[in-house]
Amino acid sequence: MIHLKNALRVSLAGATAAIALTAAPAFAETELVMSSWLPPRHPIVVNAMTHWAEQVEEVTDGRVTVRILARPLGEPPAHFDMAKDGVADITYGLHSFTTDDRFTRSRIGQFSFIGDDAVTSSQAFWNIYSGPLEAQQEHEGTKLLGLFVHGPGVLWSNQRQAETKDDIAGQKIRVPGGYIADLMSDLGAETLFMSSPEVYEKLSRGVIDGVTFTYEALTAFNLTDDLKFGMTVPGGLYNTTWFLVMNEAKWGEISPEDQAAIEGISGEAFAELVGTAWNDADAAAMDKISEAGIQIAPAPDALLEEIKTDAEKYEKAWADAIAEGGYDGAAALSDLRAATGVSF
Structure with missing residues (x-):
């Protein structure tokens, strides 16, 4: 009977260890929820946000995934604060939708005569606003992942x-x-x-x-x-200036290795991705406008x-x-x- 009890203890210990080993990867995975207010078939959602989400999963080997909601969790002007307050993990939106002056330095990308190409304009906006104009300070409470503009207004x-x-x-x-x-x-x-x-x-x-x-x-x-x-x-x-941000606390839950990987496909790389989507959408629209x-x-x-x-x-x-x-x-x-x- 003693031998049977010892054997049972060993068996249960082994099973517990096996369960723990099996469960560990699941606990290490992070699903991020993005609230998206543009129509689901909008070219920026289809050709930029969705592609970026796929890249996040790829560069983190599946440890971090992004789920884009078909319906937003709030009105468009609320989206920055939704990320800051943790209502959503990730949001995007226009700086000008926020009626206070917290994004004063972002206005550099809103003036006339800024650029005719959304890729170069978005990359320039990212480099200058996030660099010498210290955009992260104006996006307090979030991790700033992207900045971009659209084609000429x-x-x-x-x-x-x-x-x-x-x-x-x-x-x-x-x-x-x-x-x-x-x-x-x-x-x-x-x-x-x-x-x-x-x-x-x-x-x-x-x-x-x-x-x-x-x-x-x-x-x-x-x-x-x-x-x-x-x-x-x-x-x-x-032009209009846009942000892509993640809740600061949620960003802190991601490992340094995966943070670095996500940063590598964000910033200037994301500006190119979303700028290309804008350019392609503008070109397609011009034909329909002419028609x-x-x-x-x-x-x-x-x-x-x-x-x-x-x-x-x-x-x-x-x-x-x-x-x-x-x-x-x-x-x-x-x-x-x-x-x-x-x-x-």
């Missing part, structure tokens, strides 16, 4: 082609907040802030006359039937000069504001435009 209208300020005056124009809201007000428009998914309803019902958007957005949000004119400027009338009969024209020289004058005013105000923190905004803007090849 355009003014779209269903009223008339914008050839002078008088053509813009009085039109109700959707803006994403930030610099372009100020610029459009100076140009005489009545600006209305709304997130991207809200635009279709407001435009189709006649609540707004036009939008500031990319080429891609017209097809992604089904707007081609409700717009007639587009006005462009070299390097974009404006819809929307007329696109560059801003006439006189209007372009007025836009430059207004832009310089806001750039100087921004540079003066961040100078109080020891940052050289004018030099940073010059470096950004040198990297994207836009002269201003």
Whole structure:
């Protein structure tokens, strides 16, 4: 009987050890939940976020995975705080959707004449904002994984082609907040802030006359039937700046080895990935915009000069504001435009 009990103890100990060995890899794995507010078939979700999630799993040998939710856990403007507060592990969004001034230095990527190519513009934005402008400090409570911009922003209208300020005056124009809201007000428009998914309803019902958007957005949000004119400027009338962040505590749960691997596919590499997705989406959208009969024209020289004058005013105000923190905004803007090849 004693031998039987000893044998049973040995057997149970061996089984417990086997269970522990089997269970160890499962406990070592980390699933990260990304709240995604763009439509699931949006090119940035399909060709950037999804690919990045796949890369995370690949470079960590499956120890870290990312699950992208089909429905967001909150409204688009809430997404930074959702990551900071741990409502979601990972989020992305626009800096201008956050109405306070916590992302003041991000505005460098929102000005006019920034760049015509989303890859070089996104990489330049990442390198300058995360480098000399210390973006991580403005994203406190999260791990900053990515920064990017889209292709050149355009003014779209269903009223008339914008050839002078008088053509813009009085039109109700959707803006994403930030610099372009100020610029459009100076140009005489009545600006209305709304997130991207809200635009279709407001435009189709006649609540707004036009939008500031990319080429891609017209097809992604089904707007081609409700717009007639587009006005462009070299390097974009404006841009929007975006973040990709992870909850700081969740990042701390990941091993240093896997953190380094994830950083290797983030940052500038992610800027190239998402910039390529924007470029491809813009190119595809241009064909559909042409088929819809929307007329696109560059801003006439006189209007372009007025836009430059207004832009310089806001750039100087921004540079003066961040100078109080020891940052050289004018030099940073010059470096950004040198990297994207836009002269201003």
